[in-house]
Amino acid sequence: MATVGQLTRITDVANLKDLQILYLKDWPSNCVGYFWLDNYLRWMDQNPTLKHLNFYTLDNDWRSDGLFILVHRYQLFFSNLSKQKTDLEVALKQLDWSRGFKVSAIHEIHHKIYKQLALDLGLNMDREMNTIMYILNREEAERLQIQCPDGYFLDKVRLEHADLINDLWSARHPGSLKLIQMLITYNTNVGLYEKELGSLCAWCLRLQSGFLGALEVLPTHQRRGLGLVVAAAISKAIATDLQQDITALVNINNSAACRVFEKLNFRLIQDEHYYWSMIKPAAGGQISWPCDE
Template sequence: MATEIQLTKIEDIQDLKDLQSLYLKDWPRHCVGYFWLDNYLRWLIKNSNLSHLAFYTLDNDWQGDGLFLLVHRYQLFFSNLSREKSNLKLALRLLDWSGGYKVSAIHKMHHRIYKDLVSELSLTMDREMNTNMYILSCEKAQKLDIECPKGYYLDKVRLQHADLINDLWSARHPGSLKLIQMLIENNTNIGLYEEKTGELCAWCLRLQSGFLGALEVISTHQRRGLGLLVAAAIAKAIATDLQQDVTALVNMNNAAACRVFEKLGFQLMPGEHYYWSMIKPRAGGQISWPNNE
Protein backbone atom coordinates (compact mmCIF):
# COMPACT_ATOMS: atom_id res chain seq x y z
CA MET A 1 0.00 0.00 0.00
CA ALA A 2 1.44 3.36 -1.05
CA THR A 3 2.31 5.79 1.72
CA GLU A 4 0.36 9.05 1.60
CA ILE A 5 2.49 12.08 0.80
CA GLN A 6 2.38 14.64 3.61
CA LEU A 7 3.23 18.26 4.19
CA THR A 8 6.00 18.28 6.81
CA LYS A 9 7.67 21.09 8.74
CA ILE A 10 11.33 22.06 8.46
CA GLU A 11 12.15 23.04 12.03
CA ASP A 12 15.90 22.60 12.45
CA ILE A 13 17.79 25.88 11.97
CA GLN A 14 20.73 24.14 10.30
CA ASP A 15 18.37 22.44 7.83
CA LEU A 16 16.94 25.86 6.96
CA LYS A 17 20.45 27.26 6.47
CA ASP A 18 21.33 24.32 4.22
CA LEU A 19 18.10 24.85 2.28
CA GLN A 20 19.00 28.51 1.86
CA SER A 21 22.43 27.59 0.48
CA LEU A 22 20.74 25.62 -2.32
CA TYR A 23 19.29 28.90 -3.57
CA LEU A 24 22.76 30.30 -4.29
CA LYS A 25 22.79 28.12 -7.40
CA ASP A 26 22.95 30.08 -10.68
CA TRP A 27 22.85 33.40 -8.81
CA PRO A 28 20.79 35.58 -9.09
CA ARG A 29 18.24 33.19 -10.71
CA HIS A 30 16.96 31.98 -7.33
CA CYS A 31 17.77 35.04 -5.23
CA VAL A 32 14.16 35.65 -4.17
CA GLY A 33 13.92 32.30 -2.39
CA TYR A 34 17.35 32.92 -0.86
CA PHE A 35 16.34 36.32 0.52
CA TRP A 36 13.05 35.03 1.98
CA LEU A 37 14.92 32.34 3.89
CA ASP A 38 17.68 34.75 4.86
CA ASN A 39 15.18 37.25 6.27
CA TYR A 40 13.28 34.80 8.42
CA LEU A 41 16.39 33.00 9.62
CA ARG A 42 17.68 36.34 10.90
CA TRP A 43 14.32 37.00 12.54
CA LEU A 44 14.30 33.53 14.12
CA ILE A 45 17.81 33.89 15.50
CA LYS A 46 16.77 37.23 17.00
CA ASN A 47 13.48 35.84 18.35
CA SER A 48 13.22 32.04 18.55
CA ASN A 49 9.57 32.32 19.61
CA LEU A 50 8.47 34.16 16.47
CA SER A 51 4.72 33.59 16.36
CA HIS A 52 2.90 31.74 13.63
CA LEU A 53 5.91 31.07 11.39
CA ALA A 54 6.29 27.73 9.63
CA PHE A 55 8.42 26.27 6.84
CA TYR A 56 6.91 23.30 4.99
CA THR A 57 8.09 20.76 2.44
CA LEU A 58 6.88 17.35 1.22
CA ASP A 59 7.90 14.30 3.26
CA ASN A 60 10.96 16.09 4.68
CA ASP A 61 12.53 16.07 1.20
CA TRP A 62 13.69 19.66 0.73
CA GLN A 63 17.18 18.64 -0.40
CA GLY A 64 16.18 17.35 -3.84
CA ASP A 65 14.51 20.38 -5.42
CA GLY A 66 14.68 22.96 -2.64
CA LEU A 67 10.90 22.82 -2.31
CA PHE A 68 9.53 24.91 0.55
CA LEU A 69 6.43 26.83 1.54
CA LEU A 70 6.89 29.66 4.03
CA VAL A 71 3.86 30.76 6.06
CA HIS A 72 3.95 33.71 8.46
CA ARG A 73 0.49 34.45 9.77
CA TYR A 74 -1.48 35.20 6.58
CA GLN A 75 1.59 35.61 4.36
CA LEU A 76 2.60 32.84 1.98
CA PHE A 77 5.69 32.34 -0.15
CA PHE A 78 6.60 29.22 -2.11
CA SER A 79 9.47 28.10 -4.30
CA ASN A 80 11.38 25.21 -5.84
CA LEU A 81 14.58 25.20 -7.84
CA SER A 82 13.32 23.41 -10.93
CA ARG A 83 10.23 25.64 -11.11
CA GLU A 84 8.28 22.58 -12.24
CA LYS A 85 4.76 22.07 -11.06
CA SER A 86 4.16 18.50 -9.91
CA ASN A 87 5.37 18.42 -6.31
CA LEU A 88 4.89 22.15 -5.77
CA LYS A 89 1.24 22.00 -6.73
CA LEU A 90 0.69 19.00 -4.48
CA ALA A 91 2.32 20.82 -1.56
CA LEU A 92 0.13 23.88 -2.12
CA ARG A 93 -3.01 21.73 -2.25
CA LEU A 94 -2.16 20.34 1.19
CA LEU A 95 -2.12 23.81 2.78
CA ASP A 96 -5.13 25.05 4.72
CA TRP A 97 -6.49 27.89 2.57
CA SER A 98 -9.55 28.59 4.71
CA GLY A 99 -8.14 31.75 6.33
CA GLY A 100 -6.89 33.30 3.10
CA TYR A 101 -3.35 34.40 2.24
CA LYS A 102 -1.34 37.29 0.91
CA VAL A 103 0.82 35.41 -1.60
CA SER A 104 4.03 37.23 -2.49
CA ALA A 105 6.71 36.99 -5.18
CA ILE A 106 5.05 34.35 -7.35
CA HIS A 107 7.49 33.70 -10.18
CA LYS A 108 5.95 33.77 -13.64
CA MET A 109 6.72 30.05 -14.10
CA HIS A 110 4.81 29.30 -10.89
CA HIS A 111 1.97 31.63 -11.73
CA ARG A 112 0.02 29.17 -13.87
CA ILE A 113 0.32 26.53 -11.14
CA TYR A 114 -1.07 29.04 -8.68
CA LYS A 115 -3.91 30.19 -10.93
CA ASP A 116 -4.91 26.57 -11.67
CA LEU A 117 -4.95 25.84 -7.94
CA VAL A 118 -7.11 28.89 -7.23
CA SER A 119 -9.59 27.61 -9.79
CA GLU A 120 -9.54 24.00 -8.62
CA LEU A 121 -10.05 24.91 -4.96
CA SER A 122 -12.67 27.57 -5.79
CA LEU A 123 -10.67 30.23 -3.95
CA THR A 124 -11.61 33.90 -4.21
CA MET A 125 -8.82 36.17 -5.43
CA ASP A 126 -9.14 39.75 -4.18
CA ARG A 127 -6.46 41.45 -6.27
CA GLU A 128 -3.27 40.71 -8.15
CA MET A 129 -0.26 42.68 -9.43
CA ASN A 130 2.44 41.87 -11.99
CA THR A 131 5.92 43.33 -11.48
CA ASN A 132 9.37 43.56 -13.05
CA MET A 133 12.50 42.73 -11.08
CA TYR A 134 15.53 45.01 -10.83
CA ILE A 135 18.87 44.11 -9.25
CA LEU A 136 21.99 46.04 -8.21
CA SER A 137 25.16 44.17 -7.30
CA CYS A 138 26.58 44.54 -3.82
CA GLU A 139 29.79 46.02 -5.23
CA LYS A 140 27.97 48.73 -7.20
CA ALA A 141 25.60 49.52 -4.32
CA GLN A 142 28.52 50.07 -1.96
CA LYS A 143 29.90 52.72 -4.33
CA LEU A 144 26.71 54.79 -4.51
CA ASP A 145 27.32 58.44 -3.70
CA ILE A 146 24.90 59.69 -1.05
CA GLU A 147 24.54 63.46 -0.79
CA CYS A 148 21.85 64.63 1.59
CA PRO A 149 20.48 68.07 0.60
CA LYS A 150 20.73 70.99 2.99
CA GLY A 151 17.97 71.06 5.57
CA TYR A 152 17.56 67.26 5.75
CA TYR A 153 19.27 64.32 7.45
CA LEU A 154 19.15 60.55 7.00
CA ASP A 155 18.45 58.17 9.87
CA LYS A 156 16.67 54.94 10.61
CA VAL A 157 12.87 54.92 10.46
CA ARG A 158 11.32 55.13 13.93
CA LEU A 159 8.58 52.83 15.14
CA GLN A 160 6.39 55.85 15.91
CA HIS A 161 6.06 56.43 12.15
CA ALA A 162 4.61 52.99 11.38
CA ASP A 163 1.05 54.34 11.09
CA LEU A 164 2.08 57.03 8.60
CA ILE A 165 4.02 54.55 6.48
CA ASN A 166 1.20 52.03 6.51
CA ASP A 167 -1.41 54.65 5.63
CA LEU A 168 0.52 55.70 2.50
CA TRP A 169 1.64 52.20 1.45
CA SER A 170 0.12 51.20 -1.90
CA ALA A 171 0.05 47.55 -0.76
CA ARG A 172 -1.72 48.36 2.52
CA HIS A 173 -4.20 45.71 3.71
CA PRO A 174 -5.75 44.49 6.98
CA GLY A 175 -2.84 43.38 9.14
CA SER A 176 -0.19 45.38 7.29
CA LEU A 177 0.42 47.79 10.18
CA LYS A 178 1.86 44.93 12.25
CA LEU A 179 3.99 43.91 9.28
CA ILE A 180 5.32 47.47 8.86
CA GLN A 181 6.20 47.54 12.57
CA MET A 182 8.14 44.27 12.26
CA LEU A 183 10.00 45.53 9.20
CA ILE A 184 11.00 48.72 11.03
CA GLU A 185 12.20 46.76 14.06
CA ASN A 186 14.05 43.98 12.24
CA ASN A 187 15.14 45.04 8.74
CA THR A 188 17.36 47.65 7.13
CA ASN A 189 15.45 50.87 6.51
CA ILE A 190 16.12 54.53 5.74
CA GLY A 191 14.20 57.64 6.67
CA LEU A 192 14.81 61.21 5.49
CA TYR A 193 14.00 63.85 8.09
CA GLU A 194 13.63 67.63 7.91
CA GLU A 195 16.16 69.23 10.24
CA LYS A 196 13.96 72.15 11.26
CA THR A 197 10.86 70.17 12.25
CA GLY A 198 12.12 66.59 12.67
CA GLU A 199 9.36 65.56 10.26
CA LEU A 200 9.77 62.26 8.37
CA CYS A 201 9.64 63.30 4.72
CA ALA A 202 10.62 60.16 2.77
CA TRP A 203 11.44 56.54 3.51
CA CYS A 204 12.14 53.07 2.17
CA LEU A 205 11.98 49.69 3.92
CA ARG A 206 13.44 46.31 3.08
CA LEU A 207 10.69 43.71 2.76
CA GLN A 208 10.94 40.10 3.95
CA SER A 209 11.70 39.03 0.38
CA GLY A 210 14.75 41.31 0.26
CA PHE A 211 13.03 43.70 -2.13
CA LEU A 212 12.99 47.42 -1.46
CA GLY A 213 9.45 48.40 -0.55
CA ALA A 214 7.15 51.11 0.76
CA LEU A 215 9.28 53.75 -1.02
CA GLU A 216 7.43 57.00 -0.42
CA VAL A 217 7.87 60.78 -0.33
CA ILE A 218 5.17 62.81 1.39
CA SER A 219 3.28 65.14 -0.91
CA THR A 220 4.74 68.38 0.48
CA HIS A 221 8.29 67.27 -0.34
CA GLN A 222 7.86 65.67 -3.75
CA ARG A 223 9.68 66.63 -6.97
CA ARG A 224 12.96 67.26 -5.15
CA GLY A 225 14.70 63.96 -5.93
CA LEU A 226 14.18 62.68 -2.40
CA GLY A 227 12.84 59.31 -3.53
CA LEU A 228 16.03 58.72 -5.47
CA LEU A 229 18.05 59.70 -2.40
CA VAL A 230 16.41 57.28 0.05
CA ALA A 231 16.49 54.45 -2.50
CA ALA A 232 20.23 55.01 -2.94
CA ALA A 233 20.78 55.26 0.81
CA ILE A 234 19.00 52.01 1.65
CA ALA A 235 20.69 50.18 -1.23
CA LYS A 236 24.10 51.25 0.08
CA ALA A 237 23.13 50.31 3.65
CA ILE A 238 22.05 46.79 2.61
CA ALA A 239 25.22 46.24 0.59
CA THR A 240 27.43 47.59 3.38
CA ASP A 241 25.75 45.99 6.41
CA LEU A 242 24.62 42.66 4.92
CA GLN A 243 27.09 42.29 2.03
CA GLN A 244 24.18 41.42 -0.28
CA ASP A 245 22.92 42.41 -3.70
CA VAL A 246 19.90 44.72 -3.69
CA THR A 247 16.62 43.93 -5.45
CA ALA A 248 13.39 45.76 -6.19
CA LEU A 249 10.05 44.81 -7.71
CA VAL A 250 8.30 47.51 -9.72
CA ASN A 251 4.75 47.51 -11.00
CA MET A 252 4.96 47.04 -14.77
CA ASN A 253 2.97 50.25 -15.27
CA ASN A 254 5.03 52.40 -12.86
CA ALA A 255 7.40 54.19 -15.26
CA ALA A 256 8.48 56.73 -12.62
CA ALA A 257 9.69 54.03 -10.22
CA CYS A 258 11.51 52.27 -13.07
CA ARG A 259 13.39 55.49 -13.81
CA VAL A 260 14.45 55.85 -10.17
CA PHE A 261 16.09 52.43 -10.10
CA GLU A 262 17.59 52.77 -13.56
CA LYS A 263 19.23 56.08 -12.55
CA LEU A 264 20.86 54.25 -9.63
CA GLY A 265 22.29 51.59 -11.93
CA PHE A 266 19.83 48.79 -11.17
CA GLN A 267 19.55 46.31 -14.03
CA LEU A 268 16.23 45.00 -15.26
CA MET A 269 16.22 41.20 -15.15
CA PRO A 270 14.61 40.21 -18.48
CA GLY A 271 11.72 37.81 -18.11
CA GLU A 272 11.85 37.84 -14.32
CA HIS A 273 8.24 38.74 -13.63
CA TYR A 274 6.78 38.24 -10.17
CA TYR A 275 3.17 38.45 -9.05
CA TRP A 276 1.58 39.07 -5.70
CA SER A 277 -1.99 38.20 -4.91
CA MET A 278 -4.61 38.20 -2.15
CA ILE A 279 -6.82 35.19 -1.43
CA LYS A 280 -9.90 35.93 0.66
CA PRO A 281 -10.93 33.72 3.60
CA ARG A 282 -13.54 31.09 2.68
CA ALA A 283 -15.92 32.50 5.28
CA GLY A 284 -15.73 35.93 3.68
CA GLY A 285 -14.26 39.17 4.96
CA GLN A 286 -10.58 40.12 4.81
CA ILE A 287 -7.39 38.49 6.04
CA SER A 288 -5.99 40.09 9.18
CA TRP A 289 -3.32 39.82 11.86
CA PRO A 290 -5.35 38.59 14.89
CA ASN A 291 -4.61 40.18 18.25
CA ASN A 292 -1.77 42.19 16.69
CA GLU A 293 0.70 39.47 17.85
Protein backbone atom coordinates (compact mmCIF):
# COMPACT_ATOMS: atom_id res chain seq x y z
CA MET A 1 0.00 0.00 0.00
CA ALA A 2 1.31 3.44 -0.93
CA THR A 3 2.24 5.69 1.99
CA VAL A 4 0.09 8.81 2.31
CA GLY A 5 2.18 11.96 2.47
CA GLN A 6 2.22 13.94 5.70
CA LEU A 7 1.54 17.65 6.10
CA THR A 8 4.71 19.34 7.38
CA ARG A 9 5.50 22.94 8.33
CA ILE A 10 8.01 25.18 6.59
CA THR A 11 9.60 27.18 9.40
CA ASP A 12 12.96 28.26 8.02
CA VAL A 13 12.78 31.75 6.50
CA ALA A 14 15.61 30.87 4.12
CA ASN A 15 13.50 28.00 2.76
CA LEU A 16 10.54 30.31 2.30
CA LYS A 17 12.72 32.72 0.32
CA ASP A 18 13.97 29.88 -1.88
CA LEU A 19 10.39 28.72 -2.36
CA GLN A 20 9.43 32.24 -3.41
CA ILE A 21 12.17 32.24 -6.07
CA LEU A 22 10.58 29.14 -7.65
CA TYR A 23 7.48 31.24 -8.36
CA LEU A 24 9.43 33.57 -10.65
CA LYS A 25 9.16 30.83 -13.27
CA ASP A 26 7.16 31.81 -16.39
CA TRP A 27 6.36 35.25 -15.00
CA PRO A 28 3.62 36.36 -14.54
CA SER A 29 1.96 32.94 -14.67
CA ASN A 30 2.92 32.16 -11.07
CA CYS A 31 3.03 35.70 -9.70
CA VAL A 32 0.17 35.18 -7.25
CA GLY A 33 2.09 32.57 -5.26
CA TYR A 34 5.18 34.78 -5.43
CA PHE A 35 3.35 37.81 -4.02
CA TRP A 36 1.68 35.85 -1.19
CA LEU A 37 5.09 34.66 -0.04
CA ASP A 38 6.65 38.08 -0.57
CA ASN A 39 3.96 39.75 1.54
CA TYR A 40 4.41 37.50 4.54
CA LEU A 41 8.20 37.50 4.35
CA ARG A 42 8.00 41.29 4.56
CA TRP A 43 5.51 41.12 7.42
CA MET A 44 7.70 38.70 9.37
CA ASP A 45 10.68 40.98 8.81
CA GLN A 46 8.70 43.88 10.27
CA ASN A 47 7.12 41.78 13.03
CA PRO A 48 9.11 38.61 13.87
CA THR A 49 6.46 37.56 16.42
CA LEU A 50 3.55 37.68 13.95
CA LYS A 51 0.91 35.34 15.34
CA HIS A 52 -1.32 32.68 13.77
CA LEU A 53 0.84 32.28 10.64
CA ASN A 54 1.84 28.86 9.28
CA PHE A 55 3.29 27.56 6.03
CA TYR A 56 2.81 23.91 5.10
CA THR A 57 3.97 21.50 2.43
CA LEU A 58 3.90 17.71 1.97
CA ASP A 59 6.72 15.58 3.40
CA ASN A 60 9.01 18.62 3.64
CA ASP A 61 9.18 18.65 -0.15
CA TRP A 62 8.42 22.15 -1.41
CA ARG A 63 11.33 22.10 -3.87
CA SER A 64 10.03 19.64 -6.48
CA ASP A 65 6.76 21.41 -7.30
CA GLY A 66 6.62 24.55 -5.15
CA LEU A 67 3.72 23.08 -3.17
CA PHE A 68 2.77 25.22 -0.20
CA ILE A 69 -0.26 26.06 1.92
CA LEU A 70 -0.36 29.37 3.77
CA VAL A 71 -2.67 29.86 6.73
CA HIS A 72 -2.90 33.21 8.51
CA ARG A 73 -5.68 33.52 11.06
CA TYR A 74 -8.71 32.37 9.01
CA GLN A 75 -7.11 33.19 5.62
CA LEU A 76 -6.06 30.30 3.38
CA PHE A 77 -4.01 30.27 0.20
CA PHE A 78 -2.48 27.27 -1.55
CA SER A 79 -0.52 26.63 -4.72
CA ASN A 80 1.79 24.35 -6.65
CA LEU A 81 3.62 25.06 -9.89
CA SER A 82 2.37 22.06 -11.87
CA LYS A 83 -1.25 22.70 -10.85
CA GLN A 84 -1.61 18.92 -10.63
CA LYS A 85 -4.11 17.48 -8.19
CA THR A 86 -2.61 14.53 -6.32
CA ASP A 87 -0.16 15.92 -3.75
CA LEU A 88 -2.06 19.18 -3.30
CA GLU A 89 -5.28 17.31 -2.56
CA VAL A 90 -3.50 15.06 -0.05
CA ALA A 91 -2.09 18.10 1.74
CA LEU A 92 -5.35 20.04 1.80
CA LYS A 93 -7.28 17.10 3.23
CA GLN A 94 -5.01 17.13 6.27
CA LEU A 95 -5.86 20.71 7.23
CA ASP A 96 -8.25 21.35 10.09
CA TRP A 97 -11.26 22.87 8.29
CA SER A 98 -13.51 22.90 11.36
CA ARG A 99 -13.18 26.64 12.14
CA GLY A 100 -13.73 27.66 8.53
CA PHE A 101 -11.51 29.61 6.14
CA LYS A 102 -11.59 32.51 3.75
CA VAL A 103 -9.98 30.96 0.67
CA SER A 104 -8.44 33.70 -1.46
CA ALA A 105 -7.00 34.29 -4.95
CA ILE A 106 -7.22 30.68 -6.09
CA HIS A 107 -6.39 29.97 -9.74
CA GLU A 108 -9.25 28.35 -11.65
CA ILE A 109 -7.41 25.01 -11.99
CA HIS A 110 -6.73 24.92 -8.24
CA HIS A 111 -10.30 26.03 -7.69
CA LYS A 112 -11.63 22.86 -9.36
CA ILE A 113 -9.49 20.78 -6.98
CA TYR A 114 -10.73 22.82 -4.03
CA LYS A 115 -14.42 22.52 -4.99
CA GLN A 116 -14.16 18.76 -5.31
CA LEU A 117 -12.37 18.61 -1.97
CA ALA A 118 -15.14 20.69 -0.35
CA LEU A 119 -17.67 18.23 -1.74
CA ASP A 120 -15.69 15.19 -0.58
CA LEU A 121 -15.26 16.59 2.96
CA GLY A 122 -18.80 17.92 3.22
CA LEU A 123 -17.62 21.52 3.71
CA ASN A 124 -20.14 24.37 3.62
CA MET A 125 -18.98 26.87 0.98
CA ASP A 126 -20.35 30.41 0.99
CA ARG A 127 -19.97 33.73 -0.88
CA GLU A 128 -17.96 32.53 -3.86
CA MET A 129 -16.66 35.23 -6.22
CA ASN A 130 -15.12 34.94 -9.70
CA THR A 131 -12.47 37.53 -10.60
CA ILE A 132 -10.12 38.42 -13.45
CA MET A 133 -6.53 39.62 -13.15
CA TYR A 134 -4.93 42.78 -14.49
CA ILE A 135 -1.18 43.46 -14.44
CA LEU A 136 0.99 46.51 -15.05
CA ASN A 137 4.72 46.08 -15.40
CA ARG A 138 7.02 48.00 -13.10
CA GLU A 139 8.59 50.16 -15.81
CA GLU A 140 5.23 51.45 -17.01
CA ALA A 141 4.04 52.07 -13.47
CA GLU A 142 7.14 54.11 -12.66
CA ARG A 143 6.31 56.42 -15.60
CA LEU A 144 2.76 57.14 -14.43
CA GLN A 145 2.06 60.86 -14.02
CA ILE A 146 0.04 61.56 -10.87
CA GLN A 147 -2.19 64.62 -11.14
CA CYS A 148 -3.87 65.36 -7.85
CA PRO A 149 -7.02 67.51 -8.36
CA ASP A 150 -7.25 70.96 -6.81
CA GLY A 151 -8.52 70.86 -3.25
CA TYR A 152 -7.02 67.43 -2.49
CA PHE A 153 -3.70 65.97 -1.39
CA LEU A 154 -2.22 62.46 -1.32
CA ASP A 155 -0.83 60.81 1.81
CA LYS A 156 -0.75 57.43 3.49
CA VAL A 157 -3.88 55.99 5.05
CA ARG A 158 -3.80 56.06 8.86
CA LEU A 159 -4.91 53.43 11.37
CA GLU A 160 -7.69 55.72 12.53
CA HIS A 161 -9.35 55.14 9.15
CA ALA A 162 -9.50 51.33 9.48
CA ASP A 163 -13.12 51.23 10.64
CA LEU A 164 -14.29 53.41 7.76
CA ILE A 165 -12.38 51.35 5.19
CA ASN A 166 -13.64 48.07 6.62
CA ASP A 167 -17.25 49.29 6.77
CA LEU A 168 -17.22 50.18 3.06
CA TRP A 169 -15.18 47.18 1.88
CA SER A 170 -17.26 44.93 -0.35
CA ALA A 171 -15.33 41.88 0.89
CA ARG A 172 -15.69 42.65 4.61
CA HIS A 173 -16.44 39.78 6.95
CA PRO A 174 -16.08 38.92 10.64
CA GLY A 175 -12.41 39.44 11.47
CA SER A 176 -11.65 41.68 8.50
CA LEU A 177 -11.12 44.84 10.59
CA LYS A 178 -7.89 43.36 11.99
CA LEU A 179 -6.82 42.50 8.45
CA ILE A 180 -7.40 46.09 7.31
CA GLN A 181 -5.36 47.34 10.26
CA MET A 182 -2.49 45.05 9.30
CA LEU A 183 -2.63 46.12 5.65
CA ILE A 184 -2.44 49.76 6.71
CA THR A 185 0.44 49.06 9.10
CA TYR A 186 2.62 46.83 6.93
CA ASN A 187 1.78 47.42 3.26
CA THR A 188 1.96 50.19 0.69
CA ASN A 189 -1.24 52.24 0.67
CA VAL A 190 -2.51 55.58 -0.62
CA GLY A 191 -5.20 57.92 0.67
CA LEU A 192 -6.62 61.03 -0.98
CA TYR A 193 -7.59 63.78 1.45
CA GLU A 194 -9.69 66.91 1.16
CA LYS A 195 -7.45 69.90 1.91
CA GLU A 196 -10.04 72.05 3.63
CA LEU A 197 -11.10 69.52 6.23
CA GLY A 198 -8.20 67.08 6.08
CA SER A 199 -10.68 64.23 5.72
CA LEU A 200 -10.05 60.99 3.86
CA CYS A 201 -12.25 60.68 0.78
CA ALA A 202 -10.62 57.96 -1.39
CA TRP A 203 -8.11 55.16 -0.84
CA CYS A 204 -6.50 52.01 -2.12
CA LEU A 205 -4.63 49.30 -0.18
CA ARG A 206 -2.33 46.50 -1.21
CA LEU A 207 -3.74 43.16 -0.10
CA GLN A 208 -1.63 40.38 1.37
CA SER A 209 -1.92 38.60 -1.99
CA GLY A 210 -0.11 41.52 -3.63
CA PHE A 211 -3.24 42.66 -5.43
CA LEU A 212 -4.56 46.18 -5.20
CA GLY A 213 -7.71 46.12 -3.12
CA ALA A 214 -10.31 48.02 -1.15
CA LEU A 215 -10.27 50.74 -3.84
CA GLU A 216 -12.98 53.11 -2.69
CA VAL A 217 -14.23 56.67 -3.14
CA LEU A 218 -16.74 58.14 -0.70
CA PRO A 219 -20.14 58.71 -2.36
CA THR A 220 -19.84 62.47 -1.73
CA HIS A 221 -16.69 62.61 -3.87
CA GLN A 222 -17.54 60.24 -6.70
CA ARG A 223 -17.57 61.04 -10.44
CA ARG A 224 -14.44 63.20 -10.14
CA GLY A 225 -11.87 60.64 -11.29
CA LEU A 226 -10.49 60.19 -7.78
CA GLY A 227 -10.41 56.39 -8.00
CA LEU A 228 -8.10 56.71 -10.98
CA VAL A 229 -5.82 59.06 -9.02
CA VAL A 230 -5.36 56.73 -6.02
CA ALA A 231 -4.97 53.64 -8.24
CA ALA A 232 -2.24 55.42 -10.20
CA ALA A 233 -0.54 56.71 -7.05
CA ILE A 234 -0.35 53.33 -5.31
CA SER A 235 0.81 51.62 -8.52
CA LYS A 236 3.67 54.08 -8.88
CA ALA A 237 4.57 53.72 -5.19
CA ILE A 238 4.78 49.92 -5.42
CA ALA A 239 6.88 50.10 -8.60
CA THR A 240 9.21 52.74 -7.17
CA ASP A 241 9.57 51.52 -3.59
CA LEU A 242 9.36 47.74 -4.06
CA GLN A 243 10.53 47.43 -7.69
CA GLN A 244 7.60 45.11 -8.43
CA ASP A 245 4.90 44.72 -11.05
CA ILE A 246 1.38 45.70 -9.97
CA THR A 247 -1.59 43.34 -10.04
CA ALA A 248 -5.31 43.73 -9.42
CA LEU A 249 -8.18 41.26 -9.17
CA VAL A 250 -11.54 42.57 -10.34
CA ASN A 251 -14.99 41.04 -10.04
CA ILE A 252 -15.97 40.03 -13.57
CA ASN A 253 -19.12 42.16 -13.25
CA ASN A 254 -17.32 45.30 -12.02
CA SER A 255 -17.00 47.20 -15.30
CA ALA A 256 -16.17 50.49 -13.53
CA ALA A 257 -13.06 48.99 -11.89
CA CYS A 258 -12.04 47.41 -15.19
CA ARG A 259 -12.17 50.83 -16.85
CA VAL A 260 -9.95 52.35 -14.14
CA PHE A 261 -7.20 49.78 -14.65
CA GLU A 262 -7.50 49.84 -18.43
CA LYS A 263 -7.05 53.64 -18.41
CA LEU A 264 -3.78 53.09 -16.54
CA ASN A 265 -2.65 50.58 -19.22
CA PHE A 266 -3.02 47.52 -17.02
CA ARG A 267 -3.14 44.40 -19.19
CA LEU A 268 -5.87 41.82 -18.71
CA ILE A 269 -4.49 38.29 -18.29
CA GLN A 270 -6.64 36.60 -20.90
CA ASP A 271 -8.67 33.47 -20.18
CA GLU A 272 -7.61 33.17 -16.54
CA HIS A 273 -9.90 33.44 -13.55
CA TYR A 274 -9.23 33.56 -9.82
CA TYR A 275 -11.73 32.78 -7.08
CA TRP A 276 -12.31 33.50 -3.44
CA SER A 277 -14.91 31.99 -1.16
CA MET A 278 -15.73 31.31 2.46
CA ILE A 279 -15.84 27.90 4.12
CA LYS A 280 -18.20 28.11 7.09
CA PRO A 281 -17.28 26.55 10.45
CA ALA A 282 -18.41 22.96 10.90
CA ALA A 283 -20.55 24.01 13.88
CA GLY A 284 -22.46 26.47 11.68
CA GLY A 285 -22.64 30.23 11.62
CA GLN A 286 -19.89 32.52 10.35
CA ILE A 287 -16.16 32.50 10.90
CA SER A 288 -15.44 33.98 14.31
CA TRP A 289 -12.03 35.35 15.17
CA PRO A 290 -10.99 37.57 18.09
CA CYS A 291 -11.01 41.18 16.91
CA ASP A 292 -7.56 41.90 18.35
CA GLU A 293 -5.73 38.82 17.02
